[in-house]
Amino acid sequence: MLPGTRALRTFEAAARHLNFTRAADEVGLTPAAVSYQIKEIEEQLGLVLFVRTSRSIQLTAAGAVLFEATVDALARCNARSAARAAWNAARAGCAYRSAPDSPATGCCRGWRGSMPRIQICN
Structure with missing residues (x-):
């Protein structure tokens, strides 16, 4: 069984x-819940993800x-969610701008000329 999105977000943080x-x-x-979720992920994957000492934690190899893969996977999920939200808003007649560095922002720029009836909202 693979860890869920919430657990992966916790691991990434x-x-x-x-x-x-x-x-x-x-x-x-x-902090106890974070530790528990990390232990759950480790058990699900059969891997030790962190070396724990009394004062710190360090990533294992x-x-x-997993951290690199998780960052990539979460970025893709966020981009798809933003694109989906932009699509749904466009279907409703209003495209919402998101954060300046969001993938959805680039999508909205092209809409102004190709879809003049769609209003870009803040």
Whole structure:
């Protein structure tokens, strides 16, 4: 069984911060819940993802590989979600601009000329 999106987001935050407390703040969980989710992922995959000491955590080689794959997978999910939201908004007659670095922003630029009846909303 593969980890779910929520667990992967938790893993990504923990791996990026190398700190369960900061990851917990980011994803809205307790540090104990982050630790539990990481243990669940490790058990599901049969891999040790972090080396834990009393004061810190470090990624293992397997953890580093999963971190890179997770960052890529989550970026693709976010891009597809933004594109889907832009498509749904266009079908409703209004395209919403997202963050300046969002993939959906590039999509909206081309719509102004090709779909003049669609309003670009903030």
